[in-house]
Amino acid sequence: MGGSIGAAVVRPTVRRINRTAVATLDGLLASRLAGDVVERLAASPLAARAAHGALQGPLVEALAGDLVRYRVADRLLSEGLVEQTAARVLEGEELERVVQAALESPTVERLIASAIESRLLDQAVVRLLESDDLWLIVDEVASSPAVTTAIAQQSAGFAEQVAGGVRARSRSADAWVEQRARRAFRRPPAPPPGPEAG
Amino acid sequence: MSFAADRAQAVVRPAHAAEAPAPPLTYVGIVTRAIAFAVDAAVIQFVAIAVAGTFALILSVLSPPDKFDGVLLVVGSAAYGLWLVGYFVVFWSATGQTPGNRLFQIRVCRAVDRTAPSAGAALLRFGGLILAALPLFAGFLPILLDDRRRGAHDMIAGTVVVPAPPVEITSRR
Numbered sequence: 001m002g003g004s005i006g007a008a009v010v011r012p013t014v015r016r017i018n019r020t021a022v023a024t025l026d027g028l029l030a031s032r033l034a035g036d037v038v039e040r041l042a043a044s045p046l047a048a049r050a051a052h053g054a055l056q057g058p059l060v061e062a063l064a065g066d067l068v069r070y071r072v073a074d075r076l077l078s079e080g081l082v083e084q085t086a087a088r089v090l091e092g093e094e095l096e097r098v099v100q101a102a103l104e105s106p107t108v109e110r111l112i113a114s115a116i117e118s119r120l121l122d123q124a125v126v127r128l129l130e131s132d133d134l135w136l137i138v139d140e141v142a143s144s145p146a147v148t149t150a151i152a153q154q155s156a157g158f159a160e161q162v163a164g165g166v167r168a169r170s171r172s173a174d175a176w177v178e179q180r181a182r183r184a185f186r187r188p189p190a191p192p193p194g195p196e197a198g
Numbered sequence: 199m200s201f202a203a204d205r206a207q208a209v210v211r212p213a214h215a216a217e218a219p220a221p222p223l224t225y226v227g228i229v230t231r232a233i234a235f236a237v238d239a240a241v242i243q244f245v246a247i248a249v250a251g252t253f254a255l256i257l258s259v260l261s262p263p264d265k266f267d268g269v270l271l272v273v274g275s276a277a278y279g280l281w282l283v284g285y286f287v288v289f290w291s292a293t294g295q296t297p298g299n300r301l302f303q304i305r306v307c308r309a310v311d312r313t314a315p316s317a318g319a320a321l322l323r324f325g326g327l328i329l330a331a332l333p334l335f336a337g338f339l340p341i342l343l344d345d346r347r348r349g350a351h352d353m354i355a356g357t358v359v360v361p362a363p364p365v366e367i368t369s370r371r
Contacts, residue, residue, distance in 0.1 A: 177342065
């Protein structure tokens with residue numbers, strides 16, 4: 001009986017003390033003083049030493065073990081983190097800037113030049129030419145309807161161009177021969193073309 | 199202007215008066231026609247040689263008696279003559295264009311209304327063509343001197359040869 005009365009008195013008091021402590025802590029953390037203290041600590045050699053010591057110690061192995069144990073990577077991947085990151089990188093201007101800078105850098109230029117001049121490329125080309133797969137692809141492309149249609153159109157266009165040239169020259173020859181013949185037979189020149197009869 | 203006068207003009211005015219002006223009336227000369235004829239001759243001879251070669255091979259296997267040689271010669275000559283005449287008559291009377299004419303975009307047509315000649319006129323023209331060629335091709339000389347560039351065979355059949363630009367054929371979906 002006495003114990004339950006004591007507990008009824010003590011518990012609210014403890015709760016009140018806890019709330020007061022938490023509120024005090026929140027106020028302290030929200031204060032500028034706390035910010036200054038944290039900044040000082042982070043900039044101090046003490047923090048550097050602490051981090052150094054932590055990284056040297058078993059903390060890293062423990063963290064790695066926990067990462068594996070709790071399948072942190074799987075969880076992150078399942079949440080689409082990789083896709084989101086890739087999309088952000090591809091859509092952002094950073095990638096374009098990086099690629100632009102890389103293309104403009106003399107180092108990349110030298111690398112590409114050396115790659116072209118290297119025997120590796122020659123060997124790769126030789127092996128590519130020797131492979132059956134390449135000729136299979138070439139056959140497939142050559143016999144594809146798009147290519148055959150294009151070749152047929154090109155041939156027809158060329159034939160039509162040649163025929164057009166022959167036609168034009170033959171019409172000129174018509175006029176030339178007729179002019180000579182009329183002159184030889186002392187006939188007046190041919191009349192100009194008249195209007196189309198209905 | 200009165201209604202009657204308006205009506206009279208509307209009746210007299212040709213139906214195509216508002217359309218684009220017609221192209222000038224031209225005729226095709228001797229060089230173009232000769233080349234087109236050479237193309238036709240090549241087609242005729244190529245087909246004739248191919249067919250004759252095929253039959254010669256068949257006959258070489260069958261080896262008919264020698265007494266049939268005369269008959270085969272007559273049949274072969276008749277077939278060749280029929281092929282030769284039929285080629286020109288059919289093409290001229292159907293569209294006015296042989297394959298050689300089509301290549302050179304020219305057309306044989308009646309001088310009066312510019313339609314394709316009838317089969318009879320086409321046959322007559324072919325006969326005239328043979329006749330024109332007999333006196334050392336003198337029958338073709340009028341093409342050089344006639345205002346409508348007509349040869350003797352054209353005058354006989356009442357035809358002329360005119361340019362025939364290709365017609366665009368558009369598919370309707």
